[in-house]
Amino acid sequence: MGSVVDAANKEVNESSPSDKKFTVVFVLGGPGSGKGTQCANIVQHFGYSHLSAGDLLRAEQNSGSENGEMIKNMINDGQIVPSEVTIKLLQRAMEESGNDKFLIDGFPRNEENRAAFESVTGIEPEFVLFFDCPEEELEKRLLNRNQGREDDNIKTTRKRFKVYMESSLPVIEYYNSKGKVRKIDGSKPIEEVFEAVKEVFTSTNDKVAA
């Protein structure tokens, strides 16, 4: 944005939240592919803030918000909450974090999420970290997660897989066609997956420094 003249007649930069230069990495993959697990590791090593769209929606659901009931119903049915709700939560979390580097985990989940985020924020991801893992392994992990998530049951899990295949994979394909996807084998043990993740972030840092 341009500059304006303030009350004291000094030229200052006019800035709104969307003017800030944020670095964003989208972290995608099937339900249970290890997005949250690996984001926690990345935060420790590379100074990003981790924003999980699912966690933000669950917090909003529990906050007594007018959208609480709708969010609860959609999560329990494995469906994608309308973008305007999720994007507002992401924008607020980005503004409040004080950081300028974000791992956005579990978003964009469908084409509506993707297009709306881009037009509302003007942000394009640096790259997309994609954890690829077979459904059989994902189902085992979700049903053994034991973190009290109401959607970790066999019925909702199957719906989440269907939504992932039909709505989320096309978003990954979209970014792949733009050369932005960094695909990782998410079926390996956690430490091995993180070794591969580190290579992605290290080579990206090298490119920025060069």
Ligand SMILES: Nc1ncnc2c1ncn2[C@@H]1O[C@H](COP(=O)(O)OP(=O)(O)OP(=O)(O)O)[C@@H](O)[C@H]1O
């Ligand atoms: N590489 C791995 N090997 C075995 N288990 C894993 C691996 N990565 C994560 N897990 C376990 O699988 C479960 C799901 O992991 P996590 O919560 O990180 O997945 P997620 O992609 O964030 O899932 P969701 O989309 O449902 O939020 C957790 O219990 C976690 O400890």
Ligand SMILES: Nc1ccn([C@@H]2O[C@H](COP(=O)(O)O)[C@@H](O)[C@H]2O)c(=O)n1
């Ligand atoms: N962009 C998103 C992300 C998530 N949801 C809803 O939350 C559920 C849980 O998400 P996790 O990433 O924590 O697994 C998901 O199944 C959706 O119902 C969403 O609507 N939009």
Ligand SMILES: [Mg+2]
């Ligand atoms: Mg998660």
